[in-house]
Amino acid sequence: MFLRAMNCAAFRCTRSATGTPAASAARTFCFLTDLVPSAAHLTPTWITAFDLDPLQSVDSKLRWLADAARGEWVCAFGHDTAMPFARIVEREGRFEAEGI
Numbered sequence: 001m002f003l004r005a006m007n008c009a010a011f012r013c014t015r016s017a018t019g020t021p022a023a024s025a026a027r028t029f030c031f032l033t034d035l036v037p038s039a040a041h042l043t044p045t046w047i048t049a050f051d052l053d054p055l056q057s058v059d060s061k062l063r064w065l066a067d068a069a070r071g072e073w074v075c076a077f078g079h080d081t082a083m084p085f086a087r088i089v090e091r092e093g094r095f096e097a098e099g100i
Contacts, residue, residue: 021073027072027073027074028071028073028074029073029074029075029076030064030068030073030074030075030076031075031076031078032064032075032076032077032078033078034048034050034051034078035057035060035061035064036061036064036065036075036077037077037078037079037080038077038079038080038083039077039080039082039083039086039097040080041077042065042088042094042095042096042097043094043095044058044061044062044065044095045058047061065088065090065095066090068087068088069088069089069090069095072087073087073088074086074087074100075087075088075097077097083097083099085099085100086098086099086100087100
């Protein structure tokens, strides 16, 4: 399967964090880095303590998670040993991880 890197400029999360997406003909994979380090951080206001711009991070998380849910992306959480990969779904206005 051939993966192509997506336009990285469009996927800048905050001034200190970026996402790493890649796409094939049928699927998109995204490593959400420190913006969403674990499935427990899917709540948009749950951010890391070292975040340099928490308000921008909340806005970015809302956009990224909505895109991931709409596109049925496979997402990776770099700090989650229980669920390292998942699809993001939106249910009743909340984001949840569905393990794959």
